[in-house]
Amino acid sequence: MATDIEFRVLGPLAVVGSEGTPVALPGGRPGTVLAVLLVHANEAVSVDQLAEALWGDEPPPSAANALQAHVSKLRRAIGDRVSFTGAGYRLDLSDAVVDAHTFEALVAQGRALAAADDPAGATRVLGDALARWRGPAFADFADAEFARAERVRLDELRAGAIEDRIDYELELGQGAELVGELEALVVEHPLRERLRGQLMRALYRAGRQADALRAYQDARDTLVEELGIDPGPELRDLEAAILAQDASLTPRVPTSAVAPRARTNIHPPLTPLVGRTAELAAVRAELDGARLVTLVGPGGAGKTRLAVEAAPHQLAHHDDGVWMVELAGVLDPASITMAIAETLRIPDSPRFGDGEAPPLDRVAEFLAAKDMLLVLDNCEHVVTEVARLAEQFLARAPALRILATSREGLGLAGERLWPVPPLPVDDAIELFSQRAAGFADVVVAESDRDTVRDVCQR
DSSP states (O other): OOOOEEEEOSSSOEEEETTSOBOOOOOSHHHHHHHHHHHTTTSEEOHHHHHHHHHTTOOOTTHHHHHHHHHHHHHHHHOTTEEEETTEEEEOOTTOEEHHHHHHHHHHHHHHHHHTTOHHHHHHHHHHHHTTOOSSTTGGGTTOHHHHHHHHHHHHHHHHHHHHHHHHHHHTTOOHHHHHHHHHHHHHOTTOHHHHHHHHHHHHHTTOHHHHHHHHHHHHHHHHHHHSOOOOHHHHHHHHHHHTTOGGGSOSSOGGGOOOOOOBOOOOOSSOOOSOHHHHHHHHHHHHHOSEEEEEOSTTSSHHHHHHHHGGGGGGGOTTOEEEEEOTTOOSGGGHHHHHHHHHTOOOOGGGSTTOSOHHHHHHHHHHTOOOEEEEEOOGGGHHHHHHHHHHHHHHOTTOEEEEEESSOOOOTTOEEEEOOOOOHHHHHHHHHHHHHHHHOOOOOGGGHHHHHHHHHO
16 A cells, blocks of 8 residues: 555644645544553554553543444544554554655665765765754643653653764764854753863864863763762863864865755655646745745645645745744644744754743744745634734844745735646546555546546536
8 A cells, every 4th residue: 555644743743644735633532542552553452551642641431432432433533453453552654655654764874875985975864863853752742651761761752863874974074053052052951061062162163172181071060960970081181182272173075075964844745746736836926936935725626735745846036944833733823833832943043041942032033144934834723813923023134035825825925826736637536546556556447437527517
């Protein structure tokens, strides 16, 4: 069976179909059932385990029946991937993608490239892997015991991948370019000695030897105060090498050889685009001429897929890339700025006091210096707040452009509304045939085309 769905857990729980469109998930306990099954992907999870995740130590007397009802709601959203065996419920992922699994595979690939003496390739692959994160793993279940171990494991893998990527970039000659990111990471993870050492190397590479030595002293003070220990031998040896201006601190590859950092989090769709050639050209032309373009149309019109296809073509026009923020799972308007900050990996600025800056100001300040296309997908349920934020961001970031998808426009001055038309019937028949073949190996015979045409027209 062809892969036609992606489960996303590297951030808020989300499911995306083959067209790149969000799959509407039932809220509440069915979503929790899905999260538990994703933690134990392709394994049977007992009724008792699921009941504990749903109700804690006090399940209702009819817990098994209630659980069955929640699973039924889940099946209506994601199909028959959830089955019941004698050992419990199981989520079959044989025909699906999980972003966490893709992330782990890319991390392994990046490390293999580094082991094969290809740090540039490793940097590129790890950048692609890290771009898949939209926030903390299983962000909707931060306090759930069933997800704790998996959250810790994934977060540690992410931290290690970031450190690996920075190591490879240092090896390739970067220094000054990494200082800001490393300073923010050290604030976030003050006890990770590897990050401290990377910051010292980056500062030294940037010609700031005194600052590199002060970074060592700050690391020592923190470790003594928090853990009662001195820095390890690697950090002490690095301090000695900086004092001696050791030749080993010089990169072996010039900065010009560094592979470009990831510039988008939009990945190629799992299925080919059907039709839409004229529409793609029109949307690209709109983006060339306007700073705010909104694709509007009813649910299922193909707004998200059109945005996913059109936006990456703007990479050549934006030095800081093209980034998509998925708002379908953001139910609280106050959380929109945090979703944007997590997508763009905007660190909390220490000068605001331990990340207590108003999120709007923090995001606007970050965007102010960026040449970027920001794609805000599925805005209709939070359109008022999205409009307010878009107006602020566009006013404060002169090189920013925004592409939104929504069932209604944002209502801002200068907004270009672009209604997404239905597919022409012949394209709709082709799409129907492709999806039927991918979902259930159904071949639409010539004798069926009149019936399929009637379905598509209706």
